[in-house]
Amino acid sequence: MNFFQMLSLRVLLIMLLLHFIADFTLQVPCGLADLKQKKWWERQVPDLGKSIYRNDWKMGLLCHSLWWSIMICFPLFWWLNEWHLLAIVFLNTHFHAVIDDLKCNKFKINLVQDQALHFLQILATFLIAGLLK
Numbered sequence: 001m002n003f004f005q006m007l008s009l010r011v012l013l014i015m016l017l018l019h020f021i022a023d024f025t026l027q028v029p030c031g032l033a034d035l036k037q038k039k040w041w042e043r044q045v046p047d048l049g050k051s052i053y054r055n056d057w058k059m060g061l062l063c064h065s066l067w068w069s070i071m072i073c074f075p076l077f078w079w080l081n082e083w084h085l086l087a088i089v090f091l092n093t094h095f096h097a098v099i100d101d102l103k104c105n106k107f108k109i110n111l112v113q114d115q116a117l118h119f120l121q122i123l124a125t126f127l128i129a130g131l132l133k
Helices: 003-025 038-044 056-078 082-104 111-132
Strands: none
Touching: 003 056, 003 111, 038 056, 056 082, 056 111, 082 111
């Protein structure tokens, strides 16, 4: 294996490590595990549908998704130009929010499916970044 292949493998492994940190280790202590769930807001705010807080779960979901996207893309900061990086972070934020919403709000997928989709998302991000590099 040559130097560039090793570097690529290291970048992918760091992206996966940062995924675990952002999606598991840091999400609970920071409160984003709760804030991204509509059910949590319903328990906190009586009559949420008529409240000014009715869409706050969406901001929690967006903040977590953006945080996760920046975290997993961190190793790519030195690979990509700013516009490519911005586009990849934006797209990853969108896809992460859709996947997490399917799991924690719509209850359409389980944790295994959620994580499999995130792994595919990371792999696709890595491959696209490699092509743009």
